[in-house]
Amino acid sequence: MADISIRNLVKTxxxxxxxxxxxxxxxxxxxxxxxxxxxxxxxxxxLLRMIAGLELPDAGAxxxxxxxxxxxxxxxxxxxxxxxxxxxxxxxxxxQNIGFGLMTRxxxxxxxxxxxxxxxxxxxxxxxxxxxxxQLSGGQRQRVAVARAIVVDADVLLMDEPLSNLDxxxxxxxxxxxxxxxxxxxxxTVYVTHDQVEALSLGDRVAVMExxxxxxxxxxxxVYDRPADTFVGGFIGSPPMNFLDGQVADGxxxxxxxxxxxxxxxxxxxxxxxxxxxxxxxxxxHRPDLVPAVVDVVEPLGAATLLTVKVADQSLKVQIPPSxxxxxxxTVFLHFxxxxxxxxxxxxxxxxxxxx
Amino acid sequence: MSTLAPSRTEQSDDVPVDLRPLRRLKRNRLLLQLAxxxxxxxxxxxxxxxxxxxxxxxxxxxxFPLRFLPTAFSVETMSTFLSSTGVGAGLINSLIVAVGxxxxxxxxxxPAGYAIARYVFKGRDQYQxxxxxxxxxxxxxxxxxxxxxxxxxxMYDTPLAVVLLHTALTLPTTILVTASVFLAVPVDVxxxxxxxxxxxxxxxxxxxxxxxxPGISAASIFTFVLSWNxxxxxxxxxxxxxxxxxxxxxxxSDSPLTFxxxxxxxxxxxxxxxxxxxxxxxxxxxxxxxx
Ligand SMILES: Nc1ncnc2c1ncn2[C@@H]1O[C@H](COP(=O)(O)OP(=O)(O)OP(=O)(O)O)[C@@H](O)[C@H]1O
Ligand SMILES: [Mg+2]
Numbered sequence: 001m002a003d004i005s006i007r008n009l010v011k012t013x014x015x016x017x018x019x020x021x022x023x024x025x026x027x028x029x030x031x032x033x034x035x036x037x038x039x040x041x042x043x044x045x046x047l048l049r050m051i052a053g054l055e056l057p058d059a060g061a062x063x064x065x066x067x068x069x070x071x072x073x074x075x076x077x078x079x080x081x082x083x084x085x086x087x088x089x090x091x092x093x094x095x096q097n098i099g100f101g102l103m104t105r106x107x108x109x110x111x112x113x114x115x116x117x118x119x120x121x122x123x124x125x126x127x128x129x130x131x132x133x134x135q136l137s138g139g140q141r142q143r144v145a146v147a148r149a150i151v152v153d154a155d156v157l158l159m160d161e162p163l164s165n166l167d168x169x170x171x172x173x174x175x176x177x178x179x180x181x182x183x184x185x186x187x188x189t190v191y192v193t194h195d196q197v198e199a200l201s202l203g204d205r206v207a208v209m210e211x212x213x214x215x216x217x218x219x220x221x222x223v224y225d226r227p228a229d230t231f232v233g234g235f236i237g238s239p240p241m242n243f244l245d246g247q248v249a250d251g252x253x254x255x256x257x258x259x260x261x262x263x264x265x266x267x268x269x270x271x272x273x274x275x276x277x278x279x280x281x282x283x284x285x286h287r288p289d290l291v292p293a294v295v296d297v298v299e300p301l302g303a304a305t306l307l308t309v310k311v312a313d314q315s316l317k318v319q320i321p322p323s324x325x326x327x328x329x330x331t332v333f334l335h336f337x338x339x340x341x342x343x344x345x346x347x348x349x350x351x352x353x354x355x356x
Numbered sequence: 357m358s359t360l361a362p363s364r365t366e367q368s369d370d371v372p373v374d375l376r377p378l379r380r381l382k383r384n385r386l387l388l389q390l391a392x393x394x395x396x397x398x399x400x401x402x403x404x405x406x407x408x409x410x411x412x413x414x415x416x417x418x419x420f421p422l423r424f425l426p427t428a429f430s431v432e433t434m435s436t437f438l439s440s441t442g443v444g445a446g447l448i449n450s451l452i453v454a455v456g457x458x459x460x461x462x463x464x465x466x467p468a469g470y471a472i473a474r475y476v477f478k479g480r481d482q483y484q485x486x487x488x489x490x491x492x493x494x495x496x497x498x499x500x501x502x503x504x505x506x507x508x509x510x511m512y513d514t515p516l517a518v519v520l521l522h523t524a525l526t527l528p529t530t531i532l533v534t535a536s537v538f539l540a541v542p543v544d545v546x547x548x549x550x551x552x553x554x555x556x557x558x559x560x561x562x563x564x565x566x567x568x569x570p571g572i573s574a575a576s577i578f579t580f581v582l583s584w585n586x587x588x589x590x591x592x593x594x595x596x597x598x599x600x601x602x603x604x605x606x607x608x609s610d611s612p613l614t615f616x617x618x619x620x621x622x623x624x625x626x627x628x629x630x631x632x633x634x635x636x637x638x639x640x641x642x643x644x645x646x647x
Pocket of ligand 2 (some may be wrong): 044045046084160
């Protein structure tokens with residue numbers, strides 16, 4: 001068990017002009033489950049590989065459990081990893097694949113057998129223990145990679161999109177299972193994903209990355225509720241956060257002719273961008289202080305209905321209960337829950353203090 | 357609400373199955389089989405004729421037409437060949453040289469191939485090209501100065517001298533073939549081995565080498581057979597410690613026809629045995645190709 005401390009990591013791959021990570025600092029507490037979330041190519045795998053020792057940083061430092069690890073070879077860091085590409089050993093049966101890390105740690109045979117059986121049971125791999133990886137499906141291979149990583153008693157567990165190839169049902173079950181396992185073994189975990197549902201449901205904390213930087217670091221609900229900038233808000237949530245451009249004047253934020261909401265007291269006059277989640281908007285019968293909108297698309301999703309509406313030529317997603325009947329072309333009136341309105345600078349996309 | 361539409365497949369049941377593509381497929385398969393047989397015959401027939409001649413009595417060799425079936429089976433020719441002077445010693449020398457060449461070229465060549473496959477270093481491409489230069493020189497051009505060199509250092513007429521020459525000849529292919537073999541071993545499994553506790557050597561021995569074995573055995577077949585069959589350099593570099601082909605060659609002009617066939621047969625067999633043994637590593641061992 002150990003904490004991970006990352007200070008000012010810079011890494012540029014040879015031949016690239018743009019660094020893959022730009023001065024990243026991050027502290028992962030002992031036993032914490034940290035999720036790295038971000039779009040493809042933002043440097044998640046690169047950061048993970050530097051923690052693992054598979055990639056050496058150009059500058060900066062990494063220490064695990066108070067020991068400097070920056071340039072130590074991977075086998076001397078006592079960690080465990082699930083690779084994005086699985087990296088199971090093609091020439092070893094599933095049984096030997098799962099037990100590999102135990103074998104190199106010179107664990108007695110019967111103990112290895114016991115732990116392999118435990119992990120195989122957990123990941124529903126028991127029927128395949130004597131197969132070669134080539135005889136498994138992609139999802140099964142991925143589970144072998146996960147099993148191989150959780151059996152070893154490592155200081156740090158690194159996982160690079162370990163659920164990406166499972167079907168929806170298995171992923172749902174396995175996500176909960178994984179949370180239980182990791183809580184049980186209590187290992188410090190860094191988990192990479194670009195699936196925001198996974199990030200929010202698993203993480204003790206979430207680090208949202210954008211183009212080699214950490215855009216926001218915080219508890220999942222905080223990241224969801226109070227995105228630090230428009231990138232984070234637009235990346236997290238399904239549908240993503242709505243953004244509306246307006247002008248502040250006379251204590252109101254005006255989006256267009258007859259469409260305005262009250263502005264928080266501290267906001268100076270001028271252009272502004274507001275962010276609001278689809279579920280924080282409700283529709284109501286006509287009241288003069290509500291925002292009129294024209295319904296564009298109606299998508300019934302079962303548990304809720306998703307509307308795409310137009311407010312003064314800007315598109316918005318609105319989530320309403322399925323009992324409320326609306327048809328496209330209709331004019332509706334939107335109520336923005338005042339606590340859920342976030343304010344952003346339209347130039348930089350950064351959150352304004354009045355809301356965050 | 358509408359009722360479920362009737363399923364589409366039932367309606368199109370009456371469209372006849374077009375069997376022509378299937379027939380074409382079968383015909384192509386047959387043609388491929390025939391081509392394989394033809395190529396195999398091209399290789400096997402000369403070998404078969406040599407074998408028949410080697411196991412016929414010397415008298416039968418002079419008959420006309422030559423027999424296609426081993427009706428006059430006799431081991432007389434073979435035993436004469438085997439008991440003639442130099443053959444036993446030549447065989448031993450040949451084995452020493454071929455195995456020595458194989459070992460040396462793998463020990464030197466495989467790490468070089470690994471380096472080319474895994475590391476980016478200055479001059480890598482030039483190095484690969486430069487490797488082939490040894491093969492650009494004819495063996496004679498190489499051997500004569502080598503003979504003088506070996507004379508000076510007292511290595512002339514030893515199997516080691518031939519091993520060194522043969523290693524020089526096979527090294528370029530060994531390096532380039534093993535480089536492509538190591539290139540085919542995914543880097544991530546090697547990294548996984550490192551993560552799960554192996555040092556660089558451990559990862560190589562436990563993961564990379566087993567995965568590279570089929571390709572490496574192919575390279576060794578090539579090395580072994582080349583060394584076994586090489587005659588020019590071996591003749592120049594030795595006098596008494598001749599390898600088998602060199603022995604046979606030097607006595608070829610003044611030996612009977614039967615001796616030549618027996619020698620030819622005997623030269624082919626060990627190479628075939630070696631290929632047969634290595635074959636099991638060539639075809640892949642884990643169900644499918646790597647990955
Ligand atoms: N071996 C490499 N050589 C050169 N550039 C690389 C290499 N690996 C990654 N990159 C570049 O570095 C950047 C970050 O890559 P990285 O693999 O860390 O992304 P990621 O966040 O893991 O993306 P994904 O979600 O698609 O896995 C990308 O722009 C990528 O093109
Ligand atoms: Mg990645």
